[in-house]
Amino acid sequence: xxxxxxxxxxxxxxxxxxxxxxxxxxxxxxxxxxxxxxxxxxxxxxxxxxxxxxxxxxxxxxxxxxxxxxxxxxxxxxxxxxxxxxxxxxxxxxxxxxxxxxxxxxxxxxxxxxxxxxxxxxxxxxx
Amino acid sequence: xxxxxxxxxxxxxxxxxxxxxxxxxxxxxxxxxxxxxxxxxxxxxxxxxxxxxxxxxxxxxxxxxxxxxxxxxxxxxxxxxxxxxxxxxxxxxxxxxxxxxxxxxxxxxxxxxxxxxxxxxxxxxxxxxxxxxxxxxxxxxxxxxxxxxxxxxxxxxxxxxxxxxxxxxxxxxxxxxxxxxxxxxxxxxxxxxxxxxxxxxxxxxxxxxxxxxxxxxxxxxxxxxxxxxxxxxxxxxxxxxxxxxxxxxxxxxxxxxxxxxxxxxxxxxxxxxxxxxxxxxxxxxxxxxxxxxxxxxxxxxxxxxxxxxxxxxxxxxxxxxxxxxxxxxxxxxxxxxxxxxxxxxxxxxxxxxxxxxxxxxxxxxxxxxxxxxxxxxxxxxxxxxxxxxxxxxxxxxxxxxxxxx
Numbered sequence: 001x002x003x004x005x006x007x008x009x010x011x012x013x014x015x016x017x018x019x020x021x022x023x024x025x026x027x028x029x030x031x032x033x034x035x036x037x038x039x040x041x042x043x044x045x046x047x048x049x050x051x052x053x054x055x056x057x058x059x060x061x062x063x064x065x066x067x068x069x070x071x072x073x074x075x076x077x078x079x080x081x082x083x084x085x086x087x088x089x090x091x092x093x094x095x096x097x098x099x100x101x102x103x104x105x106x107x108x109x110x111x112x113x114x115x116x117x118x119x120x121x122x123x124x125x126x127x
Numbered sequence: 128x129x130x131x132x133x134x135x136x137x138x139x140x141x142x143x144x145x146x147x148x149x150x151x152x153x154x155x156x157x158x159x160x161x162x163x164x165x166x167x168x169x170x171x172x173x174x175x176x177x178x179x180x181x182x183x184x185x186x187x188x189x190x191x192x193x194x195x196x197x198x199x200x201x202x203x204x205x206x207x208x209x210x211x212x213x214x215x216x217x218x219x220x221x222x223x224x225x226x227x228x229x230x231x232x233x234x235x236x237x238x239x240x241x242x243x244x245x246x247x248x249x250x251x252x253x254x255x256x257x258x259x260x261x262x263x264x265x266x267x268x269x270x271x272x273x274x275x276x277x278x279x280x281x282x283x284x285x286x287x288x289x290x291x292x293x294x295x296x297x298x299x300x301x302x303x304x305x306x307x308x309x310x311x312x313x314x315x316x317x318x319x320x321x322x323x324x325x326x327x328x329x330x331x332x333x334x335x336x337x338x339x340x341x342x343x344x345x346x347x348x349x350x351x352x353x354x355x356x357x358x359x360x361x362x363x364x365x366x367x368x369x370x371x372x373x374x375x376x377x378x379x380x381x382x383x384x385x386x387x388x389x390x391x392x393x394x395x396x397x398x399x400x401x402x403x404x405x406x407x408x409x410x411x412x413x414x415x416x417x418x419x420x421x422x423x424x425x426x427x428x429x430x431x432x433x434x435x436x437x438x439x440x441x442x443x444x445x446x447x448x449x450x451x452x453x454x455x456x457x458x459x460x461x462x463x464x465x466x467x468x469x470x471x472x473x474x475x476x477x478x479x480x481x482x483x484x485x486x487x488x489x490x491x492x493x494x495x496x497x498x499x500x501x502x503x504x505x506x507x508x509x510x511x512x513x514x515x516x517x518x519x520x521x522x523x524x525x526x527x528x529x530x531x532x
Binding site: 011014017019031032033034035036037038039040041042058059060061062063064066067 | 435436437438439440443463473474475478510511512513514515516524529530
């Protein structure tokens with residue numbers, strides 16, 4: 001399978017690999033996917049009081065497309081307000097990386113990971 | 128010598144052709160283009176002589192008689208002819224039951240599925256955790272209606288060797304024919320149709336440093352195994368497999384068999400040494416598991432699962448090594464390997480499996496390079512794996528309520 005230059009770049013030099021302490025109040029953690037399906041994505045955001053995502057990190061168990069999708073997602077959401085990040089769709093990610101049809105689910109997972117991290121952040125903040 | 132990349136480590140899918148075999152085939156193509164079935168001129172006679180020499184060379188490697196060797200296009204065709212041919216011939220004598228294993232090659236499984244459509248009954252036996260057949264279960268599964276048992280010698284995905292002698296003995300006692308798919312075994316491990324009571328054996332050319340598109344089927348003469356031909360045509364290969372025998376391919380298979388006969392033991396000593404070095408280095412990375420029995424195996428096939436790493440990303444990371452994933456995750460199905468499933472390997476570990484193959488042309492330098500590369504990439508990919516983190520924290524992955532997608 002031939003992958004795009006963008007995808008290979010994100011796969012070989014992934015951006016923002018790492019973790020934050022999930023118990024901190026300004027952190028939101030999204031964990032999506034399942035080991036049995038061959039993909040698990042953990043995406044974390046650090047959010048400032050004004051709702052800006054100041055930093056993002058990920059760890060992904062999955063194929064090259066899954067790793068690239070999560071790397072791209074973290075790059076994109078850094079600096080965004082959470083409301084903006086909420087609007088990122090899997091199509092945007094799939095287009096940017098030119099994902100082949102069988103790998104579209106990787107971009108779906110990245111979208112879900114962003115949404116799930118934001119939801120977790122809101123829950124954390126209000127708890 | 129500088130290392131040439133990528134390194135070929137996919138010897139189970141096919142092997143490079145031995146240069147001696149290439150020379151032989153070119154010679155035959157240049158000079159001996161006659162049809163081996165032409166009886167009216169010397170071109171035909173010469174080609175026939177080449178085919179008969181090759182038949183002896185193949186027979187010698189498994190201690191068979193040359194009259195028991197039939198050339199086919201490869202092991203897939205041989206498996207089809209053997210299973211369907213025997214089942215259909217003995218259907219008339221009230222035998223309609225076939226036994227095979229869940230871990231067989233697709234061409235065996237699907238031949239059996241076809242027969243089920245025609246009303247035959249097939250038992251697909253589970254295997255033990257180590258990939259080997261449960262002999263007690265096999266014995267219990269035999270009924271008076273069983274005509275044939277088909278069990279492969281060396282598994283293509285995980286390399287385990289089934290207990291052929293014990294299976295053969297059981298089959299003979301019970302009066303059931305024993306067919307074995309030897310695509311991965313012929314020319315690699317010692318095989319003896321007499322000692323092992325093998326009644327039919329499928330053979331492939333391109334797995335033993337010979338050409339693609341040629342194989343053979345061994346069919347026992349004493350006691351005679353009858354088969355109903357599934358091919359209609361000019362009656363070549365004594366009616367078993369009609370179609371012009373491709374002289375140059377047969378000559379290639381013959382010479383490849385002769386070379387295997389002479390060099391198998393020294394090849395195996397070398398391959399076993401490389402395999403051990405590779406095994407020791409990979410298992411030292413921790414949480415790397417060998418799939419299939421550690422001892423009852425062909426040393427040139429090691430299938431590992433790397434905990435915390437997904438197979439396809441691993442293959443991308445080690446793209447300087449030509450390997451294949453046991454998991455079909457590059458296809459749209461996303462199903463992990465049915466063979467590993469049959470062994471009871473957890474889905475997440477089945478998703479991380481990679482098969483490494485070594486053979487006659489693998490060098491120690493290549494193995495050293497592969498070990499270094501794999502060690503580096505395993506560390507890198509685990510650092511980015513959320514599952515690896517959880518395992519390090521002692522979290523049982525099964526305790527988490529994952530949402531399947």
